[in-house]
Amino acid sequence: MERDQLFQRIADRLGRPMPAAPPVREVRGVSETYANAPYGADAGTVDRVTRFASELDALGGHATIVDTPAAASQALKNLLDELTPDTIITWERQDFADFDLEWLWDERHARSWVAENPKTEEASLAEAAERADIGVTLTDAAIANTGTLVLWTTPKHARSVSLLPTAHIAIVRESQIVDRMGEALAKVTALAHGDVPSSVHFITGPSRSSDIENDLSIGVHGPAALYAILCRGC
């Protein structure tokens, strides 16, 4: 079927010509009431960091709150000591420059999955990503009232890093945490060049399924464990 046929058919059925100008909209997005009180009318003052942590914990994720970039680095080190991964994949070193994470590559042999790697290495990296125990990322935004991480794809930030490994660890800057989803969506649409990324991922807790007898199983396809290191003042 041709598209013109489809549009003609719709216009005919609706009994009017196809609108040339954008239709007038009365309702758009969430209500003002919700936008002004995204935690509920009587929530009082909410600390986004602790709220994010409690939402994520309630979903079976693990949040750690730290006060300095150095403490974030130490928290990551502690986590890796506990999890003892064989393989770690992550983004580029420069991305983590604020956090003093040189040891992640130098001592723990993390591999950066980015486009700059020579083609020959790319195939083995894809395989490494698929078999990796841990993926370490930052975030582009985080949503406090649902405990959601927001990551979008760029040449330096591959989608696989937050998806394929058995566990995903994200370092979240306090400055990125917003109250509700709409603010994160606005960040996406306000991106430079006026263009949205090829993919935007909202991640809320570890992968889960209740498809067998309503019994909760964790880690069916995506990461079975999700850790967030929340860095205050970052």
Place this chain on the structure above:
Amino acid sequence: MAQTKSTLKQRANVAFQDDFLRKAVRFTADRLRGRKADSTGALGDWEEWRERGRAIRSHVIENLDYYLDQFIRNAEKRGIHVHFAKNTEEAIAISLKIAKDKNTKLVAKSKSMVSEEIHLNHHFEEQGIECLETDLGEWIVQLAHETPSHIIIPAIHKNRFQVQELFEKESGEKLSSDTKVLAGYARRKLRQRFAEAEIGLTGCNFALAESGSVVLFSNEGNARMVTTLPKTHIVMMGMERIIPSWEDLEVMANLLPRSATGQKITVYMTALSGPRRAGEVDGPEDVHIIILDNGRSAILGDDEFQEVLNCIRCGACLNVCPVYRQVGGHTYGGTYSGPIGAVITPLLMEDKKQWGELAYASSLCGACHEACPVKIPLHDMLVHLRRRYVEAGFTPLTERMAYKGFAAGFKSAGAYKLAGKSARWVQLTMMGDEKEESVLAKNTPMHGWTKYRTLPEPTKKAFRDRWADLAAEPPQAPRGQKPKKETE
């Protein structure tokens, strides 16, 4: 979409024999409904949210050509190939052509009701192309060679032992009936295959007109897998899936998961805007969107039914339906079950006689309307469908004659009186108690009712006969005032 030639009654009788199914359906429906109540309660004024959801969806449907056009232009700007399919045949032809162009042997699928609607797996497999369902529930149903029985929990009708048996047959390994072990097997097995697949195929929860983006909700992460590893991504979307902008997504992202499973949001919500960009290392290189009409445009402009296109496929109406909870999804016979299935199946299908009877699988209680996050008046639509079914002359001759007689009886006082008198005699033939059913009760044209419910014995004197006597009696003392004679 036609999946069966059996009648609604035959399918219901099959469901009635399956005690596990009925228990599982009731348990799941109650669980999802309870969680929904908790999560919507936490959101403040749920009615206001529903009203916004309705307003946004109705606005899109009223201007569907405008928003579809905007969506398509933006999608094409991103290098997405957009196709249009008028019906099942066109949708299959288009998707098969893409698959053959890519020398496809394996398609990895995440849940898509539209692909169920067009029986995509069947048509691909006839051409020697394997379709692998990767949603855990869908995979179970696929291994059992069955169809989903719930929009959100497709394998609601299978217990863990049946799943164990299916997985053991598939793997040749000995597994346990522990759901963790079973889910772990699914992860291992399916993980190997995502990367083998030449094509990843998904549905579309929402299509954003302002940017040409496709939004997918999933809890397991399989929608992310099939849009990350295979080189080609095909999106199958119903033509009505559009919302105008990203800010509207916040409304839908609050309505859909809460209504479906009582989650504040699903684990993954992914907005995809075209193939991987220059320099990106993963994601599909080629993206196709197939926009399916398949009877949807015929619902536009129909005042009685247009709003059904507002549906966001959450399954909340299934979980509150007193009929669904007794019979489960397969009884509805089509792709979509429950109250929404009872409405859209007859509307989308050409055989109105076969599918129109679904409108009778309802008690018209209206719980579906109350549960619907976009306020579709499903119970009113079921009545409209019944009216059209009758107007088309599809009801049985006996029923039509009964209603003709009913009308005649009410048109004249004499006929009404006579009917009342003869009804007493008919009632006598259908008396009995549970132990002792009357032979007649089981065999009259009304046996659908009288087979299981016997009528009480008629009073000695009919009401009409008593009325004359009552009028002649002296007036009684007013209510609440005891007659003095008896107390003194």
